[in-house]
Amino acid sequence: MSFIQLVEFKTTQIEAMFELDQKWRDATEGKRTATAATMTRDRDKPDTYLWLIEFPSSDAAMRNGQLPETQAISQEMMKVCDGEPIFRNLEVIEKREL
Numbered sequence: 001m002s003f004i005q006l007v008e009f010k011t012t013q014i015e016a017m018f019e020l021d022q023k024w025r026d027a028t029e030g031k032r033t034a035t036a037a038t039m040t041r042d043r044d045k046p047d048t049y050l051w052l053i054e055f056p057s058s059d060a061a062m063r064n065g066q067l068p069e070t071q072a073i074s075q076e077m078m079k080v081c082d083g084e085p086i087f088r089n090l091e092v093i094e095k096r097e098l
Contacts, residue, residue, distance in 0.1 A: 002092040003058045007051040009085035014041075014049065016080045020073055027069040033060035047082065058091065 011017055018039075025032075035054050042048040055061040064070055078085075 001057060002095070003055045003061050004090045004092060005053045005055070005061055006088040006090060007053070007085050008088075009049055009051070010045075010047050010082040011049065011080050012047050012082065013080045014047075017049075017077060020077050020080065023076075024069060024073040027073070028064075028067060031067055031069070033064040058089065061089070 021037075033055055035056060037054070038052040040050045040052070042050065053061075055064065
């Protein structure tokens with residue numbers, strides 16, 4: 001069963017977040033288990049973003065989260081956020097193309 005981690009966060013430094021994401025992608029090439037990521041901006045809440053990160057399974061997401069590179073970059077990302085991010089761990093029960 002596929003899995004999506006949704007991360008909601010606030011920042012006034014979105015470009016720094018994109019740079020850290022690129023740093024993570026470079027560092028985890030060939031190791032990461034994430035298969036896709038979508039960054040969104042909440043149009044109703046200034047400086048609020050939601051990141052949807054897709055994995056083949058919840059186990060794959062856990063392995064990805066345990067990578068030393070993921071843990072190190074996550075700490076850097078926390079410094080760029082305004083407050084604590086909100087994480088939601090979502091099992092996909094149905095996906096349709098419309």
